[in-house]
Amino acid sequence: MTIIQEKTIAVKVRSDFPILHQQIHGKPLVYLDNAATSQKPIAVLDALRHYYEFDNANVHRGVHTLSSRATDSYEGARDKVAAFVNAASRQEIVYTRNATEAINLVAYSWGSTLKSGDEIILSVMEHHSNLIPWQMLAQRTGAVLKFVGLTETEEFDFEQFKSLLSDKTKIVSVVHVSNTLGCINPAKEICAEAHRHGAKVLIDACQSLPHMAIDVQDMDCDWLVGSGHKMCAPTGIGFLYGKLDLLRSMPPFLGGGEMIADVFLDHATYADLPHKFEAGTPAIAEAIGLGAAVDYLTNIGMDKIHAYEEELTAYLFHKLKEIPELHIYGPQPNADGSGRTALAAFTAGDVHPHDLSTILDQAGVAIRAGHHCTQPLHRHLKAQSTARASLYFYNTREEIDVFIASLKEAVEFFGGIFG
Amino acid sequence: MTLANLRDLYQQVILERYKKPKHRGVTAPVHRLQRGHNPSCGDTIELTVQLNEAGDRIEDVKFEGEGCAIAMASADLMAEAMRGKSTDEALEMVQRFQSMMQGNAEFPTEQRKLNVMQGVSQFPVRIKCATLTWHTLKAALESSNEPQPVGFVSNE
Numbered sequence: 001m002t003i004i005q006e007k008t009i010a011v012k013v014r015s016d017f018p019i020l021h022q023q024i025h026g027k028p029l030v031y032l033d034n035a036a037t038s039q040k041p042i043a044v045l046d047a048l049r050h051y052y053e054f055d056n057a058n059v060h061r062g063v064h065t066l067s068s069r070a071t072d073s074y075e076g077a078r079d080k081v082a083a084f085v086n087a088a089s090r091q092e093i094v095y096t097r098n099a100t101e102a103i104n105l106v107a108y109s110w111g112s113t114l115k116s117g118d119e120i121i122l123s124v125m126e127h128h129s130n131l132i133p134w135q136m137l138a139q140r141t142g143a144v145l146k147f148v149g150l151t152e153t154e155e156f157d158f159e160q161f162k163s164l165l166s167d168k169t170k171i172v173s174v175v176h177v178s179n180t181l182g183c184i185n186p187a188k189e190i191c192a193e194a195h196r197h198g199a200k201v202l203i204d205a206c207q208s209l210p211h212m213a214i215d216v217q218d219m220d221c222d223w224l225v226g227s228g229h230k231m232c233a234p235t236g237i238g239f240l241y242g243k244l245d246l247l248r249s250m251p252p253f254l255g256g257g258e259m260i261a262d263v264f265l266d267h268a269t270y271a272d273l274p275h276k277f278e279a280g281t282p283a284i285a286e287a288i289g290l291g292a293a294v295d296y297l298t299n300i301g302m303d304k305i306h307a308y309e310e311e312l313t314a315y316l317f318h319k320l321k322e323i324p325e326l327h328i329y330g331p332q333p334n335a336d337g338s339g340r341t342a343l344a345a346f347t348a349g350d351v352h353p354h355d356l357s358t359i360l361d362q363a364g365v366a367i368r369a370g371h372h373c374t375q376p377l378h379r380h381l382k383a384q385s386t387a388r389a390s391l392y393f394y395n396t397r398e399e400i401d402v403f404i405a406s407l408k409e410a411v412e413f414f415g416g417i418f419g
Numbered sequence: 420m421t422l423a424n425l426r427d428l429y430q431q432v433i434l435e436r437y438k439k440p441k442h443r444g445v446t447a448p449v450h451r452l453q454r455g456h457n458p459s460c461g462d463t464i465e466l467t468v469q470l471n472e473a474g475d476r477i478e479d480v481k482f483e484g485e486g487c488a489i490a491m492a493s494a495d496l497m498a499e500a501m502r503g504k505s506t507d508e509a510l511e512m513v514q515r516f517q518s519m520m521q522g523n524a525e526f527p528t529e530q531r532k533l534n535v536m537q538g539v540s541q542f543p544v545r546i547k548c549a550t551l552t553w554h555t556l557k558a559a560l561e562s563s564n565e566p567q568p569v570g571f572v573s574n575e
Contacts, residue, residue, distance in 0.1 A: 025424075350438075352487035354460060355429070358545060362425055370460040378461070384485045385461050413425065414434070414488075 001318055003397045005308040010396045013300065016041040017394055027364030030399045035179045035343050035390035036368055037229045038210060040293075044232055047292035051285045059284055060258060060275070074284050077291025078274070084294045085224065086215040087241055091273040094240040094247070095287050099206045100129040102225035102240035103173070105277060106202055107133035109250040110171075116142030119168040121199070123148040123156060123185075124380045125178045128373045130204045134173060148174070150380070153331045156185040162193055169199040176214075177207035180374045180386065181330030182340040184208070191220045200246070206230055210392065211309055211341055213302040216241050228286065233293035237286035240277070247273050254279040305393045310337035312391050312400070316344060319404045325349040325411050329381055343390035345372065348407070351414040353387035359413060363406035427538040428545070429488060432496075437488035442498035444481040450474070451562060455555030455572045457547055462486035464494055466555050470506075477501045477509055480556070487548050493536055494552035500530050506560050513557045520546045 014020055017039045022029050031039060051073060057066035059074045075090075082090045096102040111133075114120075120134050124147050138145050146169075148161045156174070165172075172194040176187050191201045202223040205214055210231035216224050223246075228237040242250075252259055252270055256279035261269040270276045297305065314337030320326055328346045333339050348356060353369035360367055368388045371378045378385065389403060451468035464484035471478055480498040484491075497516075501509055516533065518524035522540040526533045539549045558572040 354462075354487035354545070354548060355489070358428070358542060359425060375461060384463075413429070 001315055003311045003315055005304070005311055006396055009300065009304060009308040009393050013041070013394050014396075016043065016296075018042065020394060024364040024366070025362050027362075028402075030363075030365040030395075030402050032389040032391060032395065032399070032403060033366045033368050034210075034392040034395075035207060035230070035372075035388065037235070038232050038392055039394070040232055040234065040289075041296050043296045044234065044289050044292045048234065048285050048289050051288050056285075058281055070284055073288045073291070074282070077287045077294070080291040080294040080298075081239055084214075084298065085209075085226075085241055086217055088217060089244055092216075092241055092244050092247065094242065094274040094277040095282055096225075096238045096240055096277075097236055097283065098227040098229070098238035099204060099225040100133075100227075100238075102223075102238055103130055103202065103204070104133045105240055105253045106173075106223055106225075106242075106250075107137045109253045109277075110200070110246070111137040111141070112251065114141040114143045114170055117168065118143045118170045119146055119164075119166070120144070121146045121148065121161070121164050121169055121172040121174075121194075123161075123174050124150060125156070125181055125183075125374060125377045126173075126175055127179060127204065127206070128375065130173055130175060130202075131376065143170070144168075150181075154181050154329060154381075155183040155331050156190075158186060158189065161190065165193060165197045165199065167197060169194065169197050171200045171202065173202040173204070175204040175207070177205075177211070177341050178330065178374075178377075179207050179343070179390075180345045180372050180377055180388070182343045182345070183330050184340060187221065188219050191222075195220070207341065210297075211302075212306040222246055228290040228293060231293055232296055233290040234286045236283045237290045239290075244273065247277070252276055252279070256280045258282070300393070308393055309342040309391065312395060312397075313337035313340065313342040315397055316342060316389070316391065316400050319400055320344060320346070322404065323348070323408055323411060325351075325415070329383070329386065342392075342395075343388060345386040345388040347383055347386055348411050349414075351411060353385045355414065356387045356407070356410050359410040360403070360406050363402065363409070365403050365406050367403075424541070428542055430535045430538060432532070432535045433488055433492040436492040436495040440482075440491060440495040442481050442495050443483060445483065446479045446481045451559040453555050453559035453562065453572065455551050455558070457486075457490075457551050459547070460487075462490050462548065462551060464490070464552050464555050466494075466552065466559050468556075468559050475507075476505050477503065482552065486551070487545075489536075489539060489545050489548040490551050493549045496533055496536065497552050497556065500533055501556070509560060510557060513553045516553050517550060520550055 019039050055069040057070040059071040078093050082093045146164045149157050151157045187203050194201045200222040203221040205224050205226050209226040224241040229235040259279040313333045325348050326346045357369035370385050446467040446469035449467045450470040454465045456463045467481050469479040480501045482494040
């Protein structure tokens, strides 16, 4: 099996990521925990350093030069994010700490209009961040949660989804790419079906934004959320995309400085979008870092990243077949690696994922073990926990080989006792 | 792969206890029932304890639950070591086990089987796996005289 684009993508970019060039327990680091968080290129680290060395000041508050520079960089990053997801307006991008905060913002602000008996549709594969805010909203308002299950191939059950929709449905909040199953949900079709019933749609794009081109206008979602740290940006910065009219109609979430127009002792008027939702001094450096990450990804090209990762997916799944003890969750990729993303959550017979992860760590290979913040999904799959290898565009075929070899050793190490 | 390190962590006794535990189950009768879990990984344990009539000595400990080799072997070895111990002795052993995980103590000859867990101290991220059952036992012994679980104890 050949990987054509390795030379043009992974080999070229690896020198941009200093962290990848180190030894763990005397072995070269093989970082395969990208679904948890990605590594950061020098361009992003430089942006952070440059900001603090030359431009640090509070934004939107001063007339001095540093404040002006900080504001320009901070707002410039918003333009970059808006272009990255093809938002119709820069005012549609609200900075948040992460996707979790963005979902909470919608659940509190827009969610305050829900009434008892209104229905919220989620899926069983949601990350806890797209479950708990809606559970809390349901408890506050008496709204009812409905769940889309899985098909036989462990993908989003679109037919069942359609049967759940009704005039009672007020919102559908679902993940675009599952961090456990790796399946790519039909976000555009989900939006179209939900809109036919007058329901709003929130798409959790944490696991798709880093790996494929996203066009919110084409998708026609009402909101879309993302976390910067999974797409080469620092932690502490994420964003909410929302359609302009919808964001305008929503009451503020957090109150404080920055989000106001006029303040009196007993009342206030609020700033226009997006500042209405950005109370307090924001994560300025991190937002600028997110802008640098977007530039970095755009320069490589999201379509190229996606195409290379499909090659990696095909190779990964081809190699995983060499270990018969494995049970891999989610759909199989097509022969060309399309149809799912470059991650694999799996169990290996009686070997507990924690034990696997410890053994792989000794070989320098970083994978995730646990429930990946999808406990209800794990319960649904009847797996207490799984191991997960998740790839990004800087990973190579050779790294997959090291992972597979050490996985084989780990299974053999335990195989002796389980015979 | 540094197999020597791994052999240190996964000693044969640990692997055998994981595969064929001797103390899985529920005591009869149940004088204490305590659940513990590790919220970061989802590992769970349910300990039952049978005490003597005076309620100050452990007659039997059994465990149920799901977890990694370290967590399960630790529970099985602990259950064995606790038989016949006074509750005070048991609590002292809990403390000693925690010290051992910090690399600061080991068990005396008559409880030396527990020393196979010493290798875990070299793997700081796995200490939580080994101590889950011990935290849970401590909560069980310190709970009121109720065979009903009072929520979960967590080692976070």
